[in-house]
Amino acid sequence: MKSFIVISLIVLFKVIGDVSLSYGLQAMDELELLNPMALLAFGLQTLLNPWVILGMVFLLSYSLLYLCSLSWLDLSFLIPMTASGYVLHAVFAWLLLGEEIASTRWAGTGIITIGVLVVGWGGRERSGRRALLNSFIRRKTKTRNRQKETNQRKR
Numbered sequence: 559m560k561s562f563i564v565i566s567l568i569v570l571f572k573v574i575g576d577v578s579l580s581y582g583l584q585a586m587d588e589l590e591l592l593n594p595m596a597l598l599a600f601g602l603q604t605l606l607n608p609w610v611i612l613g614m615v616f617l618l619s620y621s622l623l624y625l626c627s628l629s630w631l632d633l634s635f636l637i638p639m640t641a642s643g644y645v646l647h648a649v650f651a652w653l654l655l656g657e658e659i660a661s662t663r664w665a666g667t668g669i670i671t672i673g674v675l676v677v678g679w680g681g682r683e684r685s686g687r688r689a690l691l692n693s694f695i696r697r698k699t700k701t702r703n704r705q706k707e708t709n710q711r712k713r
Contacts, residue, residue: 564627565636568620569643575616577650582609584655638677644670 586603590596604610627636648667651657 561627561631564623565631565639568623568627568640569646571616571620571623572640572643573646573650575613575620576647577654578609578613578616580613580651580655582607582613585609635677638674641670642674645674 583604586600586607589600624636624640645667648659648663652659
């Protein structure tokens with residue numbers, strides 16, 4: 559249950575952050591890269607835009623939650639599950655940003671959804687191989703510590 563809640567928050571924070579950034583930046587004038595003063599004005603305008611700030615807050619929250627989730631979830635599970643965000647990105651872009659999405663993109667989004675469901679039926683927690691590796695490392699560390707203690711007693 560914890561995995562489902564955290565993955566849902568990760569996806570939601572990423573989507574809200576991306577949509578907020580897109581909305582905020584689309585409302586601004588187009589950037590002129592060759593004009594230093596225009597670049598400075600664009601940067602200042604970007605940092606003061608409430609939609610951009612909101613997007614940055616959500617994307618920072620997404621990043622922190624994503625990092626935390628890597629401590630107990632396999633990467634091979636987490637990445638495909640967060641791909642469900644592609645579906646929400648498309649839906650939010652269509653509904654909130656007014657983007658036109660071609661039928662081929664919707665088909666691709668459907669395929670991604672099927673892939674997420676297939677991955678979701680598998681295990682969520684760390685795999686046995688990872689646990690085996692951690693066990694091996696712990697044994698090696700204990701052996702080294704015993705050898706150090708033995709060497710110190712001999713002195």
